Amino acid sequence: MRTLLFILQKEFLQIFRNRAMLPIIFVMPVVQLIILGNAATFEIKQIEMSVVDRDNSLSSRQLIDKMEASGYFAMSSYSVDGRDTGEELLTGEADMQLVIPKHFERDLRTVEPATIQLIFDAQDGATAGVANSYASTIISDISRHVAIDRVHLAAESEVSRRIAVIPANWYNPNLNYQTYMVPGILVILVTMIGTFLSAMNVVREKEIGTIEQLNVTPLKRYQFIVGKLLPLLIIALAELAFGLVIARVLFDVPILGSLSLIFALATVYLLVMLGFGLWISTFTHTQQQAMFLAWFFMVVFILMSGLFTPIESMPEWAQRVTLANPVAYFIKIMRRVMLKGAGFGAVSVEFWALTVYATLILSLAVKQYRKVSA
């Protein structure tokens, strides 16, 4: 136990003396949280729309006005005789082209179905889909109004008005994306710090050769590992606390669940990620190798964590892969506890998964870290 104190003292001295690492540990995550928290959003605003209005009628202008008034669309160009070749889409001047054919108004007022054409830049399928649904909502709204105007279709509209849908957005009533994203980004930052620091810290001792010196001392394996991981755990938790304050103060993200639950679960989770870094350090020889390997795992973990794309919409096999992704568990935990005020019961599955994970990865790392080379 006393030995452990000496190691902890040495580790803290080294961490706080490292002028290059200190800002990386404490400043970088905060800056990232602030930048990403503001930037990472799926809300789609200001869809650039190029309009070819061949009808140039009251109805067609009404449609365009409605679209613009929604706030989602901004007209980038307008012409009455333009070609619908979608050139603006190619150059990126527009994200979408609206083509209103001749006789739009006439068709609208008769039984002929009126048609308009929407062309989307669908490189990013999700954005195009959202734009499409915004546009469809506005257009169907117009056609309903037209329908009401037409006496002979009044009965039909009565039917459509009989089912009234009243949506309620639980847990994030204002559909604020920051509320949804910030807890996830917080997880990523704590994760990166924990994994990279633990992988690099042990490999650094290999690089400078001091690990050999430690290996000829009576220092026990568990003392070395606890001595290495505990300071990093404390730093990562401090960072989480810091991040939570920023989330609350700057982004106004609610923290409905209990803070002690958040920190208890974060500790289990960090044991997984620190163990992961330690495991990487057992078979790499330079900080560069460790960094690349840690980065490889990080990218896979983060992209498959459900932070940016919902896990539920991934293919079956990918969903099964995410079961082995600790980051996915902790993002679920953080969102549930922070935004929904979940208690332990609602995250117990994730807790047990992380506990098993921590046990496995730490035993693997401890087993692979040897004082004696075979």
Add this chain to the structure above:
Amino acid sequence: MKIIEAQRLTRKFGDFVAVDAISFNVEAGEILGFLGANGAGKTTAIKMLTGLLSPTSGDATVAGFDVYSQPEKIKKSIGYMSQRFSLYEDLTVAENIRFYGGIYGLSARQISTRRDDLLERLDLGHARDDRIRSLPLGWRQKLAFSVALLHEPRIVFLDEPTGGVDPITRRQFWDMIYETAARGITVFVTTHYMDEAEYCDRISIMVDGRIEAIGQPADLKKSFDVASVDELFVRLARPVQA
């Protein structure tokens, strides 16, 4: 009393035999010079004796403990200064001493008295709170040696301790080695400097994983009919290097 006994100690890496059935004894309190060209197997032999590497076959005891079954007991009885630098450059002299003293289980009082003794002996009292990084190489090496002796081991292994050090510091370093041996601590030292080999009680010359010669420098020179250890070394090592 024999403090190190090795019997046909062997280490293979795949097909490569780094250390080939070496047998030798080291008496308590003697200075054994362990010579050999680069790649002759010196460091591998030291790693087996210090418990860093397990032998492929053969037997060895260090300070009376078996290298296979009691490596942790061996570690309490030995000091080790590796080729690579063993102190933390970003910590101060005093912090390094406290750390290494601490992991060897010394009490706070022992650490502070031994630290003060050590700094006085090395005349480094003024550098107590300097970071290791800021010290000249010669000082660092002397300090590393002293730190390796902090827990008063029975044997100290020095792997090329004077590499890259100026001649005056080298001289001072050897004075420290003599003082250490005079205190009854066995010194096991590898070196590339043949003049240093002359200072040893006994030397062993390793060639290609085997010990080709072992004995007192004077006896070896006589039996191989050479004028210096340097000449002896070149004669034994040449076939490999060519």
